Amino acid sequence: MPMPDVVTRFAPSPTGHLHIGGARTALFCWAFARKHRGVFTLRIEDTDQARSSDESARGIMEDLAWLGIDWDQGPEFTTSDGKKIGGDPFRVGPFFQARRVKLYNEHLMRLIEQGKAYPAFEKPEELESKRKAAVAAKQTYRYDRAALREMPDIKDRLKRMESGEPHVIRFFVPDEPVRVQDEVLGEVKYAAGEVDDFVIRKADGFPTYHFAVVVDDETMGVTHVMRAQEHLNNTPRHVALQKALGFRTPVYAHMPLICNMDSSKMSKRDKAKAARAAIKQASQKEPGVASRLASETGLGEKTLADFVAGEIDTVEVATAIGARLNIALPEIEVADFRENGYLPEAINNFVALLGWNPGMKLPDGKDLEKFDNAFLCQHFSVERIGKTSAKFDRTKLMSFNADAINALPDAVFAARWRAWCAEFSPEIVRRVPEARWGILASAVKARAKTFREASKPCAFAMLDDGAIVFDQAAVDKNLLANDKQGLALLRAFREAFAAAFPESSGDEVGAGPSHAIIETLAKDRGLGMGPVAQAIRVALAGVAVTPPLGETMAVLGRRSTLARLDRCLATHHG
RNA sequence: GGCCCCGUCGUCUAGCCCGGUCUAGGACACUACCCUUUCACGGUAGGGACAUGGGUUCGAAUCCCAUCGGGGUCACCA
Numbered sequence A: 001m002p003m004p005d006v007v008t009r010f011a012p013s014p015t016g017h018l019h020i021g022g023a024r025t026a027l028f029c030w031a032f033a034r035k036h037r038g039v040f041t042l043r044i045e046d047t048d049q050a051r052s053s054d055e056s057a058r059g060i061m062e063d064l065a066w067l068g069i070d071w072d073q074g075p076e077f078t079t080s081d082g083k084k085i086g087g088d089p090f091r092v093g094p095f096f097q098a099r100r101v102k103l104y105n106e107h108l109m110r111l112i113e114q115g116k117a118y119p120a121f122e123k124p125e126e127l128e129s130k131r132k133a134a135v136a137a138k139q140t141y142r143y144d145r146a147a148l149r150e151m152p153d154i155k156d157r158l159k160r161m162e163s164g165e166p167h168v169i170r171f172f173v174p175d176e177p178v179r180v181q182d183e184v185l186g187e188v189k190y191a192a193g194e195v196d197d198f199v200i201r202k203a204d205g206f207p208t209y210h211f212a213v214v215v216d217d218e219t220m221g222v223t224h225v226m227r228a229q230e231h232l233n234n235t236p237r238h239v240a241l242q243k244a245l246g247f248r249t250p251v252y253a254h255m256p257l258i259c260n261m262d263s264s265k266m267s268k269r270d271k272a273k274a275a276r277a278a279i280k281q282a283s284q285k286e287p288g289v290a291s292r293l294a295s296e297t298g299l300g301e302k303t304l305a306d307f308v309a310g311e312i313d314t315v316e317v318a319t320a321i322g323a324r325l326n327i328a329l330p331e332i333e334v335a336d337f338r339e340n341g342y343l344p345e346a347i348n349n350f351v352a353l354l355g356w357n358p359g360m361k362l363p364d365g366k367d368l369e370k371f372d373n374a375f376l377c378q379h380f381s382v383e384r385i386g387k388t389s390a391k392f393d394r395t396k397l398m399s400f401n402a403d404a405i406n407a408l409p410d411a412v413f414a415a416r417w418r419a420w421c422a423e424f425s426p427e428i429v430r431r432v433p434e435a436r437w438g439i440l441a442s443a444v445k446a447r448a449k450t451f452r453e454a455s456k457p458c459a460f461a462m463l464d465d466g467a468i469v470f471d472q473a474a475v476d477k478n479l480l481a482n483d484k485q486g487l488a489l490l491r492a493f494r495e496a497f498a499a500a501f502p503e504s505s506g507d508e509v510g511a512g513p514s515h516a517i518i519e520t521l522a523k524d525r526g527l528g529m530g531p532v533a534q535a536i537r538v539a540l541a542g543v544a545v546t547p548p549l550g551e552t553m554a555v556l557g558r559r560s561t562l563a564r565l566d567r568c569l570a571t572h573h574g
Numbered sequence B: 001g002g003c004c005c006c007g008u009c010g011u012c013u014a015g016c017c018c019g020g021u022c023u024a025g026g027a028c029a030c031u032a033c034c035c036u037u038u039c040a041c042g043g044u045a046g047g048g049a050c051a052u053g054g055g056u057u058c059g060a061a062u063c064c065c066a067u068c069g070g071g072g073u074c075a076c077c078a
Helices: A020-035 A054-067 A101-113 A124-136 A146-150 A154-162 A209-219 A229-245 A269-285 A289-296 A301-309 A315-325 A334-339 A344-352 A373-379 A394-407 A410-424 A426-431 A434-445 A451-462 A472-500 A511-525 A529-541 A549-571
Strands: A007-010 A039-042 A074-078 A084-087 A117-120 A168-171 A178-182 A186-190 A199-201 A224-228 A251-255
Touching: A007 A020, A007 A224, A020 A039, A020 A054, A020 A224, A020 A251, A020 A334, A020 A344, A020 A373, A039 A074, A054 A074, A054 A334, A054 A344, A101 A117, A101 A168, A101 A199, A101 A209, A101 A229, A117 A146, A117 A154, A168 A229, A178 A229, A178 A251, A186 A229, A199 A209, A209 A229, A224 A229, A229 A251, A269 A289, A269 A301, A269 A315, A289 A301, A289 A315, A301 A315, A334 A344, A344 A373, A344 A394, A410 A426, A410 A434, A410 A451, A426 A451, A434 A451, A434 A549, A451 A529, A451 A549, A472 A511, A472 A529, A472 A549, A511 A529, A511 A549, A529 A549
Parallel strands: A007 A039, A224 A251
Antiparallel strands: A074 A084, A117 A168, A168 A199, A178 A186
């Protein structure tokens, strides 16, 4: 099978969950490939042995699949509904860089033989101190080619290298300007001497990112590289390497960054920042909070001290601390959004709009901004990628999510919400029988911005009848005010309800009929719905906010409804 | 600090390439009112931007220059 004209790739390093910015990159690469009937590649950049893990790689694939992004070549993966993704139809694998070391070394030896790369033997500490000195002197640090000066004869260096002495391989960067042609930014020029002799193979024998990327993009047939703008300054390195190796240069398109509302780059470190800030705040009230956390999280004093000092900022540590301190860390990774009840279609749509737009109008003249992945595959174009970085406005995402939820047919919402709850809020699934779930779901759908928020007003359904806690303010206002008007209404309602649903009728209660009882009662008394409904709400849920009452009673059923009414009446001796 | 990128409502953006149709359009958020049994949804209306200064031109958000501002990047991480 011949390689198509368009091959794109998404190449994450497996050091954690998929970042939301990575999701956008993947989405664009995928959509571009689909639009041009090309091939979308997933490649795992696991050359950092210390930080990479198979779990992360699997997690990223799960996140991608959840978003509906499938890859034509890459690691094999089976989705939760049994669809197989990935494989190696063009025989260019494997797709884990750690398994391609032999290939890298072949190309690397070629460079060394041609004098375009050379071993260097400085210790990391030596380089580090030179770097620090340069920074202190307010000068730009560039590798000074000391290795070449000290041992001019390549044969000597190769002998030393073969003797097993620890070394890195550096690329001998030609002394010439580099032009990068970028489809988003236009031509970007780098003067000769801007790029120094960077390392292309580490002391552990693994290639660095720059080298692996260049070799892989060539050997995997990648034609279009779309990535975030933070990589722009890497591109001259890659172009220089391609030239030295005799490779083609793919088409580049660097897309704008996704930033926080304070315009810093949105990064996993933000979680650590938030956790650190929380510790600082907590320590004002509780001086020993750090050591308490150290033992409670099981992280230990040392790790926690390093974390507070900013020496480490891993997501795992931040998450453990956040959980202990009971604070919400910012949503950064796709998994965070999933956990908080966002729909993949809303995330895709929103994230696609960060830096791209279809440039189309609706018949009523408004801009078209709601679309799905199929639309994106049909209309995505690099030309319409913007240049300016975008701030990630969670409020707007939330609005998109609410719209996406509302667009779901009731039955679909019910099923998807239940699936979400089963994973992240199992108590409610345990409490509300399947037969009544549809009623709850339809009652809650219109007011839910996320799956998680949909569950909030359902607290009433997760408590035993005797466990309802009456909010005092709600009781005062809706039951006791006006000479206990609410209690009187409640008593009347209790009688009417019991009469309408005698014991012999079973436990099922219709939402419509229940609602009708309230209506009749209000009418008979010459009252609006308010006083009656609010009193009942407080009796059934303890608070003044619940889904519509007919549905609420239908979910509770006859027995629970009566039990709660009676308990409320007794507690406040109506 | 060097290098690189960017600069339209608070935010995402349309318009910019191909100056006039822009008294700059949409969306989210905000404010007010309407609807309403709570919370929401929904409806209507409103405030809100071309960073600044110079050019070019009959005419500039659109072209040019400068200034200012913001961001990214400077690893044996990717």
